Amino acid sequence: MAEKHLSHHSQSPEKNNNEDVNSMKGTMVSVGFVAAVIVVMWVAVFWLYMARV
Amino acid sequence: MHRLEETWLTVSAGILIIFMFIVGYQTFAMGMGPPSNKETIDPQKVEETAPFDHPGVFKVGENKYEVVMTMEAFSFNPDDITVPKGAEVEFVLTTKDVVHGFQVAGTNINAMVTPGHIQRISQTFDEPGEYLILCNEYCGVAHQLMSTTITVN
Numbered sequence: 151m152a153e154k155h156l157s158h159h160s161q162s163p164e165k166n167n168n169e170d171v172n173s174m175k176g177t178m179v180s181v182g183f184v185a186a187v188i189v190v191m192w193v194a195v196f197w198l199y200m201a202r203v
Numbered sequence: 204m205h206r207l208e209e210t211w212l213t214v215s216a217g218i219l220i221i222f223m224f225i226v227g228y229q230t231f232a233m234g235m236g237p238p239s240n241k242e243t244i245d246p247q248k249v250e251e252t253a254p255f256d257h258p259g260v261f262k263v264g265e266n267k268y269e270v271v272m273t274m275e276a277f278s279f280n281p282d283d284i285t286v287p288k289g290a291e292v293e294f295v296l297t298t299k300d301v302v303h304g305f306q307v308a309g310t311n312i313n314a315m316v317t318p319g320h321i322q323r324i325s326q327t328f329d330e331p332g333e334y335l336i337l338c339n340e341y342c343g344v345a346h347q348l349m350s351t352t353i354t355v356n
Contacts, residue, residue, distance in 0.1 A: 174207040181211045185218065192222060202311045203235070 238314045242321035249273055249299045260284055268292045274316055275299040276342050277349040284353040288331045296322040304339035307353065315340060328355040 230236040249255050254271045258280045261269045268290050273280045275298065286292055296305055298316045305314045307326065314324045328334070338349035 172205070174205050178207045178211060185211070185214065189218065196225070199311060202309065 238322055238324040240321060240323040242323075243319055244297055244321055246297075246299065246318040249297055254295065255297055260286065263293075266290050270294045272296050272305075273299055274303040274305070274338070276301060276303075277338070277345040279336060279349070279351045282351040284336075284351075286328060286353065286355055288355055289327065289329055290355070291325060291327045293323060293325045296324070301342050302340050303342050303349070304337070306337055306339045308335040308337065310334065313339070328353075331355045 244252055244255070250273075255273050258271045258273050260281060261271065263269045266287065266289055268286050270281070270284055270292055272294060274296065294305065294312070294314075296314065296316045297320065298318050300318065302318065303316045305316050305322070305324070306312060310326050310328075312324055312326050314322050316322050332355055334353045334355065336351045336353055338346060342349065
């Protein structure tokens with residue numbers, strides 16, 4: 151019983167850690183932010199060029 | 204591979220393809236590529252070679268003008284250009300000495316003029332006013348003074 155209890159306690163934080171490591175939501179947000187900056191800059195330069203044709 | 208990695212790789216590749224398609228369409232279908240004329244000239248005989256033996260502004264068609272221009276440190280010839288509003292102007296450029304830049308502020312005209320080469324670039328001036336022409340390639344100690352204007356009226 152004690153062994154089972156111990157193993158339960160030792161597995162739960164490990165599982166949580168793995169979930170945190172495997173979660174890529176933060177990375178996705180960062181990549182999305184960089185992508186948005188690139189797209190906005192590209193569109194701005196494109197608009198500037200077309201406005202001067 | 205993680206699902207989110209697949210997502211951003213797909214989106215990134217898609218954005219790249221869209222950008223390349225737009226730029227390719229502009230260049231090849233709409234003729235909006237950067238100036239890339241391939242005519243050559245002997246840079247030591249610019250003043251004896253037509254059309255640069257008579258630089259100036261010439262009317263070549265209905266509201267179409269040709270500006271034959273030579274550049275040298277630190278001036279443009281001709282330095283007094285006037286065209287009517289709505290004129291389509293083709294600049295034919297060469298340099299007698301070093302590399303010069305030919306930029307018209309407020310337009311997309313921005314060309315590198317290299318000794319031994321003839322550069323051609325066109326622009327339609329729809330808005331009246333005075334446009335600043337400047338050299339944007341460092342060409343010597345008085346490079347910052349190398350500028351002129353084109354008047355559209």
